[in-house]
Structure formats: structure tokens, C-alpha cells
Amino acid sequence: MPVKLSMRLPLRRCAVAGAVGLALLGAGLPAAAADEDRGLGRFYDQKITWSACEGTDLPEDLQCGKITVPVDYADPGKGALDLALARYRGTGGPRSSVVLNFGGPGGSGVLGLAHGGEEFMGLTDEYDVVSFDPRGVGRSSPVSCGTEATGRALEATGGDDMSDPRKTLAQLREVAAECTEHSGPVLPHIGTVNVAHDLDVLRQVIGDEKLNYLGFSYGTRLAAVYAARFPGKVGRFVLDGVDTLTDPLAEQGLASVRGQQTALEHFLTWCTEDIACPFGQDPREARELVVKLVDSLDEDPVPTDFGHEFTGQDLAVALGQGLYSKELWPLLQRALAELMEDGDTRGVEAFATGGVTFPLPHLADDPLAGEEDVPLDNLPAALMAVNCADDPDRPAAEQVTRDLARLRTAYEEASPVFGRYRLAQVLMCHGRPEGTDFIREEVRDLDTPKMLLVGTRGDPATPYRWTVETAERLGPSAVVLDNRGEGHTGYGSSECVHRTIDDFLLYGTLPPSGSSCGDEEDTRP
Numbered sequence: 001m002p003v004k005l006s007m008r009l010p011l012r013r014c015a016v017a018g019a020v021g022l023a024l025l026g027a028g029l030p031a032a033a034a035d036e037d038r039g040l041g042r043f044y045d046q047k048i049t050w051s052a053c054e055g056t057d058l059p060e061d062l063q064c065g066k067i068t069v070p071v072d073y074a075d076p077g078k079g080a081l082d083l084a085l086a087r088y089r090g091t092g093g094p095r096s097s098v099v100l101n102f103g104g105p106g107g108s109g110v111l112g113l114a115h116g117g118e119e120f121m122g123l124t125d126e127y128d129v130v131s132f133d134p135r136g137v138g139r140s141s142p143v144s145c146g147t148e149a150t151g152r153a154l155e156a157t158g159g160d161d162m163s164d165p166r167k168t169l170a171q172l173r174e175v176a177a178e179c180t181e182h183s184g185p186v187l188p189h190i191g192t193v194n195v196a197h198d199l200d201v202l203r204q205v206i207g208d209e210k211l212n213y214l215g216f217s218y219g220t221r222l223a224a225v226y227a228a229r230f231p232g233k234v235g236r237f238v239l240d241g242v243d244t245l246t247d248p249l250a251e252q253g254l255a256s257v258r259g260q261q262t263a264l265e266h267f268l269t270w271c272t273e274d275i276a277c278p279f280g281q282d283p284r285e286a287r288e289l290v291v292k293l294v295d296s297l298d299e300d301p302v303p304t305d306f307g308h309e310f311t312g313q314d315l316a317v318a319l320g321q322g323l324y325s326k327e328l329w330p331l332l333q334r335a336l337a338e339l340m341e342d343g344d345t346r347g348v349e350a351f352a353t354g355g356v357t358f359p360l361p362h363l364a365d366d367p368l369a370g371e372e373d374v375p376l377d378n379l380p381a382a383l384m385a386v387n388c389a390d391d392p393d394r395p396a397a398e399q400v401t402r403d404l405a406r407l408r409t410a411y412e413e414a415s416p417v418f419g420r421y422r423l424a425q426v427l428m429c430h431g432r433p434e435g436t437d438f439i440r441e442e443v444r445d446l447d448t449p450k451m452l453l454v455g456t457r458g459d460p461a462t463p464y465r466w467t468v469e470t471a472e473r474l475g476p477s478a479v480v481l482d483n484r485g486e487g488h489t490g491y492g493s494s495e496c497v498h499r500t501i502d503d504f505l506l507y508g509t510l511p512p513s514g515s516s517c518g519d520e521e522d523t524r525p
Contacts, residue, residue, distance in 0.1 A: 101219030108138035144375035176431030191389030210235030263460030458486035
């Protein structure tokens, strides 16, 4: 029988403050005095009011605030939106701030700092540690496609019947239209070029002449775009888990699928050395059992305590999240054992709804929950909106029709576990406006201070070759640190990487380009 794919993208519940959202401010507001600011002066001159974050179980020393940025930088009087911020104050009279981006795209910086801030406390000797929800994410005018629309996209691209690609493309165009309907005015202005301009407003408003920045995964793309747009404002920049600036989305997806499959095989080799491994003690048989488990759950999903069904595609997402860090492997093994032995989906659901790219602990209850909630599909909706806005390629329907079967074959050959879901993500740009070519064409040969780029050899999401290629593209400013370990990004898992990044951010000390951190046997706690 045909495999029935999940009707849901992996979703997570997170918070929204009632006062944070899209605030259209009318075109009649006064423009900035400086003509060269094109009406941006009032945004650069604003002040932040910091206060204790509202919500239970939050660190007492975490502060929240917001800034206002234009919806459209080409027409600042057209409207504005608020960006949610969070920070830890420096302990020693900090000279400036360091801004963090935890990746995605679609990851909440406010939640990332609330859940994982302890990892960065060493930086508070010199800095306020600041993060933010980028436009369209979390508490900053969150975008949405509606859960039914995104489920239809998975069904359209994942079914066995590929005899009518035109029907598939029609469904994808319907999904794109529903994303526009649910997301509001921010959607056409959500790409990384606009987020980089938001970042420059934030730099000015927090009082820094130069931006100091630590970005993970997608956050490295944001760093590169910022450096190309505002080279004179670059301070100490660290890019950990370096994203590609040149690969088309279809190639990015295929590279990520291969990386996830390799990470899965490493995990299964590790798992089968333990008598408690639910897949037995033979790595080859374990790989076959995982594929059978995914297929079985697609054909016969397992009911959950929350009233929906857990499918094979949900399991693929859970596996992908659990493979981001070796630190998570014991938890993933236990969650899989509970699923296979008891039909208990709670552990794998926790992974499937994690979502944040930088490895952070999963919290069952969102400590920032308020009167309103971010749309349940905000993470995948924002991820696709940003990736599509950053990609200029929009093949005609005829070309997609010709290529669809070939693409599906390539993705499923790369990984029978992750291929279908990742292909669905790539194809969801069909029906959306053409993205910018700025990243592909203009982000190169930067004239900035030295920047530290960290690539991890066993990274399942951002292949090490992307670090090398991006460094070559950025030019002499790029200093590469080769992390010979496993997992997505290095700061949270490698003592050597953590120390090297902190030394650069705190003291300006850089290793020679090409230096390496070894494959450390133990990850950081």
C-alpha cells in the first residue's frame, strides 16, 4: 500500500508577549532629520527599556526588552514591527555587548538564551550577552502557514504516486498562498538581508560602535551578510557551524541529508556497542531496522497522549534533532527504546519538537508562556520563509515537473530515513516570490577585521566543506578552526573550541588559520 506521510510538520509551542507583534505605524510619522538615513534615524535613536522577563522558572538575572524596526527598509514610513530581546548583564562593568544567534532559521534567541544561557556565562566578564527573536520568529511578528497547509505539502511531495507532478505543484502553490494569508505584512521582508539591517539597528541601540557577534549554523549566514553590508561595523565575529553562501537549496538539502545519514550511522555504531541498544548489536542490521521503523510508522502511526498520531516522518525529524550532538545520544537511545518496546512516544516527541539548532536542553513547559502563543508551525514556517527569501532560484513549473522524480530518487538514495522530509522542505519554495541574489553574488572578498570560522568534521547539518568554501569566499578576513569531532557546531561540545572562541571574543586572540581541535572523547557537560 502507498506510504502515508505525516500530515504535520514538526511543531513546538513557544511564547509570545501580548505587546510584541506587528505594529503598523502609519506613513505620516516624522522622518529622521538626517536625509542619508532615509527615514531610519528614529529607529537608530531609540532606547531599550530592560526589565525582568515575565514567566515562571526563568533565570532571575535574565532581562527582556524590545526594539522597533521598519517592516520595509526601502520605505521606513510604511510600517514597523517589534523585535523581542533578552540579555544577561555583564558582571564586571562590560565595555560592550556580544550578540548571539542560535540558528535555524527560525530559532528563537530569547528562548535560546533563557534555556542555554549558562553556556555563555564566561563571556559576561567583558560583555552583556544579548540575543533576539529575528523578524518572523517567536515573539517578533511570527509567520505561519497553518498546520493543514504544511501537512499538505508533505503529502504532496512524499507520496508514492509521482505520475502527476502538476498536481503536486498546484498543492505547493496553495501552500504558498496560505503562508501569505497567515503571516501578514512581514512575510515579503523576512530574508537575511533585512535581518542583517535589524542587527545593525540593535548594535546602535545597545550602544556599540562595533558589533561583536557569535552565530551558530544559520547564524553564520547572517554574520556573513552583515559583514558584507556593514563592513565598517564588524567587531569580533565568530561563525560556528558554517552555512553555505552559494549552494542552491536543492544542493543544500541533499548535503544535509547525506550529513544526517552519516551521523545516524555513527550513532548506530555507538548504540550497538551497548547491550541495551533497541536495534541489537549489529550496525548493519540496526540501519535496516531504522528504515523499517520509519516505514512502519508511516503506514501505521502510533497514537500519542496529545490526540494526534506519531508518524515515520515525525521520527525522522526526532532523529535529526537527536543527532545534532553526541551529548544527546544516550537520551535518544532511551527515547527510541521506549518507542519500540512500549509504544511510548513522549521521548521521541520531545526531540521532534526541539527545533533550536544550537543544542539546548528540551523543556516540557515553556517558561516564557504568556497570554498568547506563537503559531504552532512558526519554526518550519520561518525556516522556509527565510531560506526561500535568500534563494534566487525559482525553476519554472516545467523544469520542476521534469526534475521531481529524479530529485526524489537522489534524496531517498542519500537517505531512506531523512530524504522525503528534506525534499519536501526544498520544494516548498515553489509558488513563492523569487529570493534575493545578494548573498550569492555580493557576499565575497570582505574588507573586515579577522573573523573566526569553526567547522566540525562530523557535523550532520553543515558539512565541513561549507566552512572551507565560505572561508575562501570571504577572503583573507576568514580564520578557520578545524574541529575534528562529531555533532552540529563545536562551542557546546568541545572544550577546545569553547576555549578558542572565548579567547577571541574576550581577548582578541586568534589561532593560525587551519589550526585544529582534536576529536575529544568527552563532550562538555
